[in-house]
Amino acid sequence: MIREFCAENFTDIPRAVAAGAERIELCDNLAVGGTTPSFGTIKETADYLKDTKTTLATMIRPRGGDFVYNSVELRIMESDVLKAVEAGTSELVFGALTPENTLDTEVLETLMIASQGLPVTFHMAFDEIADADQPEALETLIELGFDKILMHGNFLDKPINTDKIATLVSQAKNRIQIIAGGGVTAENASNIAAATGSDYVHGTKIVAFD
Amino acid sequence: MIREFCAENFTDIPRAVAAGAERIELCDNLAVGGTTPSFGTIKETADYLKDTKTTLATMIRPRGGDFVYNSVELRIMESDVLKAVEAGTSELVFGALTPENTLDTEVLETLMIASQGLPVTFHMAFDEIADADQPEALETLIELGFDKILMHGNFLDKPINTDKIATLVSQAKNRIQIIAGGGVTAENASNIAAATGSDYVHGTKIVAFD
Numbered sequence: 061m062i063r064e065f066c067a068e069n070f071t072d073i074p075r076a077v078a079a080g081a082e083r084i085e086l087c088d089n090l091a092v093g094g095t096t097p098s099f100g101t102i103k104e105t106a107d108y109l110k111d112t113k114t115t116l117a118t119m120i121r122p123r124g125g126d127f128v129y130n131s132v133e134l135r136i137m138e139s140d141v142l143k144a145v146e147a148g149t150s151e152l153v154f155g156a157l158t159p160e161n162t163l164d165t166e167v168l169e170t171l172m173i174a175s176q177g178l179p180v181t182f183h184m185a186f187d188e189i190a191d192a193d194q195p196e197a198l199e200t201l202i203e204l205g206f207d208k209i210l211m212h213g214n215f216l217d218k219p220i221n222t223d224k225i226a227t228l229v230s231q232a233k234n235r236i237q238i239i240a241g242g243g244v245t246a247e248n249a250s251n252i253a254a255a256t257g258s259d260y261v262h263g264t265k266i267v268a269f270d
Numbered sequence: 271m272i273r274e275f276c277a278e279n280f281t282d283i284p285r286a287v288a289a290g291a292e293r294i295e296l297c298d299n300l301a302v303g304g305t306t307p308s309f310g311t312i313k314e315t316a317d318y319l320k321d322t323k324t325t326l327a328t329m330i331r332p333r334g335g336d337f338v339y340n341s342v343e344l345r346i347m348e349s350d351v352l353k354a355v356e357a358g359t360s361e362l363v364f365g366a367l368t369p370e371n372t373l374d375t376e377v378l379e380t381l382m383i384a385s386q387g388l389p390v391t392f393h394m395a396f397d398e399i400a401d402a403d404q405p406e407a408l409e410t411l412i413e414l415g416f417d418k419i420l421m422h423g424n425f426l427d428k429p430i431n432t433d434k435i436a437t438l439v440s441q442a443k444n445r446i447q448i449i450a451g452g453g454v455t456a457e458n459a460s461n462i463a464a465a466t467g468s469d470y471v472h473g474t475k476i477v478a479f480d
Contacts, residue, residue, distance in 0.1 A: 068299075068333070069305070069332060069333035069334075070332065070333070070342060070343065070346060071333055088298045088299050088305055088306075088308075089278075089298050089299035089301065089305070091299065091301035091302075092301075095279070095298055095299070095308070096298075096308035096310065096311070097308065098298075098305070098306035098307065098308060098309070098332070098346070098350045098353075099308070099309045099349060099350060099353040100306065100332070100345070100346035100347060100348070100349030100350035100353065101306070101332060101346050101350075103346075103349055104342055104345055104346045104349070108342070122279060122280065122308070122310065122311060123278070123279035123280070123281055124279075132280060132314055132318070133280065135310070135314055136280060136308070136310035136311050136313075136314045137310060138310070139309060139310030139313055139314070140308045140309060140310035140311075143308075143309040143310065143353075
């Protein structure tokens with residue numbers, strides 16, 4: 061399994077790495093679902109992980125709430141992508157939707173260029189896309205160059221929908237990886253990975269430590 | 271009055287400026303009392319405020335919880351001070367305490383050097399200092415070069431203690447400004463300013479807008 065530990069700051073990262081986390085998703089403000097961390101937090105985390113096998117993926121999200129961004133917010137995100145790369149992140153995490161909850165390909169293309177070829181995850185904004193539109197959105201994300209999708213397959217206060225994730229994993233045929241998140245823990249991760257058919261699992265409790 | 275609007279992201283800043291806010295304190299993650307915002311958020315906010323009379327003060331705090339920082343956290347904060355200055359902030363906001371809740375002058379001196387002479391506010395960590403030690407801490411902050419102190423004078427879930435703030439305002443004799451915050455709103459701000467003897471007031475509702 062590839063276990064992605066979702067961190068709100070640097071504090072728990074050494075313990076998560078010691079507990080075997082293969083990936084860190086670095087955010088701030090998990091109370092609103094994760095926002096872009098500070099430059100210094102990204103830099104110190106990247107420096108710390110340099111001597112480990114753990115990969116750093118940095119969240120780029122300028123605020124909580126929806127994923128429909130205006131031009132100022134796009135500039136904030138573009139600037140933050142560039143600074144996250146400068147700070148030494150290995151990967152990036154972002155997403156953007158239109159008011160109709162379809163992919164905002166214009167914003168995504170701009171951010172992909174800023175990402176300079178680093179692997180990018182499209183985050184849980186994917187769950188906001190209508191079920192019927194998700195197969196096509198997955199193809200579009202592959203065309204745009206995304207490497208992974210983080211999804212729950214359901215409203216976040218409902219149980220994870222492993223059937224829906226499994227269907228998209230089958231469609232993806234490894235052209236893009238799907239990370240299962242939302243209520244996934246060290247205890248249930250291997251069952252969920254078996255059910256989705258994807259090795260990738262994500263959460264704040266994805267590895268066990270005190 | 272000098273009304274400092276406490277912002278969690280860019281979203282409400284144009285409305286706060288239009289409503290007359292003299293200052294913006296820019297944070298992320300108000301759920302934990304405020305953390306360092308992303309580089310892009312600072313930069314776009316600084317660019318936006320350039321054509322206004324509103325001053326930008328950027329929070330430098332690497333996580334929620336206490337104000338006792340280890341060496342990694344100090345490096346994060348130092349790096350973030352430098353980047354906030356690069357992004358165009360006018361002022362900075364930080365604080366640091368020892369495990370005994372006295373000023374951590376070593377950390378503060380390092381961060382003051384990084385601040386390159388910009389005005390700095392010592393944030394509500396001041397309220398964690400024992401009452402009997404606050405008068406001396408105020409003198410130390412003046413010596414260290416701090417420009418302002420943000421305080422509530424009480425536990426944050428208790429009403430603001432304007433008497434305590436007024437005593438420190440008298441002691442300060444304008445050598446350092448004291449900003450009253452925590453439950454201060456557009457409605458009660460002028461009464462609180464009258465009671466503390468300080469023009470400076472702070473909060474997420476310090477100016478009224480829809």
